[in-house]
Amino acid sequence: MQAFIGRRRELAVLREAFDRVSDGIGSSEPGRCLLIRGRRRVGKSSLVEEFLRVSGAPSVYFTAAGGSADAELAELCDAVAQSGLPERGLFIDEAPGQWNAALRLLADILPDDRPSVVVIDEVPYLMDSVDAFEGQLQRLWDRHLRRKPVLLLLVGSDLSMMEALNEYRRPFHQRGTEMVLGPLGPADLAEMLDLDAATAFDAALITGGLPLVARDWLPGTSVWEFLGTALDNPTSALLVSAERSLAAEFPPQAMAGEVLRAIGSGERTFTNIARAAGGIAHSTLTRATDLLIGKRIVIGELPLSTRPSKERRYRIVDPYLRFWLTFLEPHMAEIERMRGDLALRRIRVGWTSWRGRAVEPLIRESLARLQPIDGLPASAVVGAYWTRGNDVEIDLVGADRAPIAKQVHFLGSIKWLENSPFDNHDLVALQRHRVAYGVEPLPLVAVSRSGVTSAGLHAAYGPDELVEAWR
Incomplete structure (x- = not known):
């Protein structure tokens, strides 16, 4: 099996939340909840599975599949019955027939003397299929789960629905900490x-x-x-x-x-x-x-x-x-x-x-992560500039905010070719666009896959420097 690579920061966030649950045993509200969202196939489930493996905590992992409310309930009961929770047999004996009863029974069987983890994956499906699911989840949390030493992980791929789960005036507002999982860098x-x-x-x-x-x-x-x-x-x-x-x-x-x-x-x-x-x-x-x-x-x-x-x-x-x-x-x-x-x-x-x-958006993100650039104020955003007829196009614009900046800190150009470095012709073109940009003379930055041969730049970056921004 291939080793689990990356996600150190995200694993650390999960571990910190789990440790807070563990440290809170004996207090009135040791429970913690994380709302994890990210595009499909970005590795949310793999991340959670890896965390469960290294934590060794008793846990249940339920994944909604987009079926009817009754079908999802049956899958939840089966997931609990097959889980590592010590009292899971109660789900076989009692077989809850309603979502509210199943969620309450799940809370009841969680240990009181050691931390556990409950994972509900693809939450947006349940928001669609189960009547008043958000309200039921809110009541479960307020009355039961937050009083248990449990880490509740609510996972979803529909980004807008996962964001809505935590919005003001929604039942679950401010009950969980949001965690956004992006792609591997x-x-x-x-x-x-x-x-x-x-x-x-x-x-x-x-x-x-x-x-x-x-x-x-x-x-x-x-x-x-x-x-x-x-x-x-x-x-x-x-x-x-x-x-x-x-x-x-x-x-x-x-x-x-x-x-x-x-x-x-x-x-x-x-x-x-x-x-x-x-x-x-x-x-x-x-x-x-x-x-x-x-x-x-x-x-x-x-x-x-x-x-x-x-x-x-x-x-x-x-x-x-x-x-x-x-x-x-x-x-x-x-x-x-x-x-x-x-x-x-x-x-x-x-x-x-x-x-x-x-590659341009990826390079802009890399430069944003590298801020501040040598001797320049830190740019909160790194974007680009263009005109309707494309007579002026600037690949890199570092500024204090977007899309209308109060202060622009630098302009730059990207040349991402195999065997052609950023040279004096590229510098002259960038200088010409700087004049057309119409702001006071600004420092110039170049990003090149194959090096830089021209002088007159404030800073230059290649693949090695850019990749360091993601470490």
């Missing part, structure tokens, strides 16, 4: 897959940092070796994970799926997305983009400057989904008939161009 992937820093960023773009996809990448192998192997197997995680996630998010007829594919094909503006999605109406596109943004699948970004702008651009948040929609989904039929070599050939042709734009 480049540093985790470098360690997990034995990759150099530059290739770790490639792996982050292809796998999206999703552990299930990354596990198929044999340590030490190149991008092309991984892709060749994955494309030869129509059931590989690289090929099927996105399809399954989208099927869970959208019904087949949902217009949001068509809009997502238009954005995945490279369209970024509202007008071009509408055209690529078949010329759909403005109102339909607005509803679809609102849904995609609400589900945290797509983000709509504005240029970062001291002046307001309406030039919004859309992009897919998950680079793996972006990669899949660009290179894989349009050609699944030929991959399924064992012609993955054709898809691989297309990826080779389009890789450099696609990677150059896809």
Whole structure:
């Protein structure tokens, strides 16, 4: 079995919460609750399973499946009966027929003299199928669970519904601490897959940092070796994970799926997305983009400057989904008939161009993590700037806030090519865009995959420095 890699910070958070439960034994309210949310296949369940393994605490792990309330209740009872809780046999003897009774019985059988863990995974399904589930959960917590030495972990993949669970005026408001689980970062992937820093960023773009996809990448192998192997197997995680996630998010007829594919094909503006999605109406596109943004699948970004702008651009948040929609989904039929070599050939042709734009958000996040840059005020945000006609495009803008900054700290350029360093031509272009940006002369920063040969920059970063930001 492959070793569990990364997630040190998240495991430490879970361990700290568990220790607080343990230290609170004998007090009036030792219970603690964490609300864990993250996109599908980002590794939430694996993280919790690893925590349960290392903690060794008596526990029950129940995963909702999207069935009826009665079917979910039966699964809960079975999960408790098969769990490590010492009094689990009561669920076999009494077989509760109502959710309220089952949750109350679960609370009753938890130990009073040692800490335990209760995990409810895919909570949004229960919010949909069980009448007044949030109210029942609130009563269970207030009257019983918080008085027990128990760590309650509520896990979910629907980000907007998990956020709503803790909103003001909702029954469970402020009863749990929120924990957001993102994908594995480049540093985790470098360690997990034995990759150099530059290739770790490639792996982050292809796998999206999703552990299930990354596990198929044999340590030490190149991008092309991984892709060749994955494309030869129509059931590989690289090929099927996105399809399954989208099927869970959208019904087949949902217009949001068509809009997502238009954005995945490279369209970024509202007008071009509408055209690529078949010329759909403005109102339909607005509803679809609102849904995609609400589900945290797509983000709509504005240029970062001291002046307001309406030039919004859309992009897919998950680079793996972006990669899949660009290179894989349009050609699944030929991959399924064992012609993955054709898809691989297309990826080779389009890789450099696609990677150059896809890596930009990851680099901005890396620089945000590296703040402050040498001798400059710390930038709360690192964004980008563009004009409607793209006559001015600046890859990196460090500022105090977004999208309308009070103070801009630096401008920068990204050159992410295999054998072409950032040179004097790139510096002159950046200086020209700095003049057009219209703010007082600002320090200039460069990020390059292949080094920097020009002078006149305030700072320069390569893959090695960037990957350190994720450690």
